[in-house]
Structures are given as structure tokens and as C-alpha cells.
Amino acid sequence: MSIASQLKEIGADLPEHVTLVAVSKTKPASDILQAYEAGQRDFGENKIQEMVAKWEELPKDIRWHMIGHVQTNKVKYMAPFVHLVHGVDRIKVLQELDKQAKKYGRIIQCLLQIHIAKEETKFGFDAGELEDVMLNLHEYEHVQVVGLMGMASNTDETQQVIEEFSSLKELFDRYATRQNWNTLSMGMSGDYMCAIQQGSTMIRVGSAIFGKRNY
Numbered sequence: 136m137s138i139a140s141q142l143k144e145i146g147a148d149l150p151e152h153v154t155l156v157a158v159s160k161t162k163p164a165s166d167i168l169q170a171y172e173a174g175q176r177d178f179g180e181n182k183i184q185e186m187v188a189k190w191e192e193l194p195k196d197i198r199w200h201m202i203g204h205v206q207t208n209k210v211k212y213m214a215p216f217v218h219l220v221h222g223v224d225r226i227k228v229l230q231e232l233d234k235q236a237k238k239y240g241r242i243i244q245c246l247l248q249i250h251i252a253k254e255e256t257k258f259g260f261d262a263g264e265l266e267d268v269m270l271n272l273h274e275y276e277h278v279q280v281v282g283l284m285g286m287a288s289n290t291d292e293t294q295q296v297i298e299e300f301s302s303l304k305e306l307f308d309r310y311a312t313r314q315n316w317n318t319l320s321m322g323m324s325g326d327y328m329c330a331i332q333q334g335s336t337m338i339r340v341g342s343a344i345f346g347k348r349n350y
């Protein structure tokens with residue numbers, strides 16, 4: 136199936152309040168253009184340098200999402216254009232985003248990544264750390280937190296995935312009204328339907344659109 140028809144199929148089932156981020160990491164610019172021509176504007180990358188190279192080459196109305204683990208020494212390269220940084224998982228990233236956004240006279244929007252999976256390897260804050268971060272957010276004038284992001288365990292145990300997503304939704308609801316949050320980024324190719332049922336407003340889908348990745 137073509138990229139355009141995959142996009143159409145996924146889009147047909149999406150509620151209106153859910154934004155689809157097409158995860159184009161490792162994929163060539165030509166694939167992104169196919170999706171772009173089918174009307175897709177939000178794209179996600181997990182490496183800053185790869186995202187910068189694609190930003191330089193591709194249409195400027197694309198909204199670029201940084202969905203991966205952020206290396207602070209590379210924040211400066213994406214600061215002029217990044218639309219939303221999903222993977223803010225430590226204070227140092229907030230500090231660097233703030234500093235670089237200020238240089239460009241921007242306010243960079245971001246999501247705080249929460250560790251919801253049982254797997255140790257996934258990044259993110261826990262609920263207690265989130266509370267601490269929220270208390271200190273006013274220090275970062277050039278960063279605006281607009282919600283949370285999380286990844287469920289990579290497992291066939293549907294019940295576990297549901298529980299992980301619903302725990303993230305619960306945490307989100309604890310702050311959303313007071314903080315004016317509007318974005319809960321959860322769900323990938325294998326679990327986005329489940330994520331939407333649990334309250335996701337933004338899904339990050341790669342292989343279901345572009346096919347398997349060759350690393």
C-alpha cells in the first residue's frame with residue numbers, strides 16, 4: 136500500500152480531537168513529500184540532526200516534532216523551528232530549551248515525558264518528579280509545557296498497555312485544567328487505538344504509515 140493510502144486509512148478512524156504525527160525517522164525526504172502531498176503536516180523525528188537536515192530540505196509549513204531523547208548540546212540546532220518537543224525527561228533539557236528559545240525570541244512548546252512502562256529502559260519523570268518540575272516551571276519563560284507524553288511497554292499484554300495509558304491520562308487530568316494543557320501524546324503504530332480509547336490527543340505513528348524501518 137502507498138503512503139498516501141495508509142495515511143487515509145489511519146485518518147479515517149481518527150476522532151477529530153486527535154492529531155496524527157507521522158514518524159518519519161530513518162525515512163528519506165521523498166517519503167515525507169508523499170505524505171505531505173497527501174495533506175500531512177505534522178512529522179516526528181527522534182534525532183535532532185536528521186530533523187534539521189529534513190527541515191532544510193522540505194517545505195517550510197511542516198510542523199516538526201522532536202519525539203526522541205534530547206541531547207542538550209544539540210538543542211541549539213532545532214531551536215529556530217521545532218514545533219513541539221515531546222521528550223523532555225530532565226530539567227537540563229528545559230534549561231537548555233529555555234536558553235536557546237530566548238536567543239531566537241521564541242517560546243518553545245514541549246511535553247514532559249512520563250515513565251509509564253514497566254521496562255527500565257524507557258525515559259521519563261515519575262509522578263513525584265513531575266510535581267517538582269511543575270513547581271519550578273515559572274523559571275523557564277521561553278518554554279511552555281502544553282501536556283505530557285508517554286510510551287507503553289512493548290508487549291502483547293493488552294491489559295498492561297491499557298493500565299499504563301490510563302495511569303498517564305490520570306496524571307494528565309491532575310494538572311490539565313489548572314495548567315491549560317491540551318496535549319496528551321501517547322500511542323504508536325501498535326497501540327494507538329488503545330491509546331485513543333484511554334484519552335490520547337496526539338499519536339505518533341511511523342511504521343503503519345511508512346512501512347518497516349531499515350536501520
Ligand SMILES: *Cc1c(COP(=O)(O)O)cnc(C)c1O
Pocket residue numbers: 158160181202203286322323324325339340341342343
Ligand atoms: C519510533 C517512535 C514512534 C513510532 O513507532 P512506530 O511503532 O513505528 O509507529 C513513536 N514514538 C517514539 C518516541 C518513537 O521513537
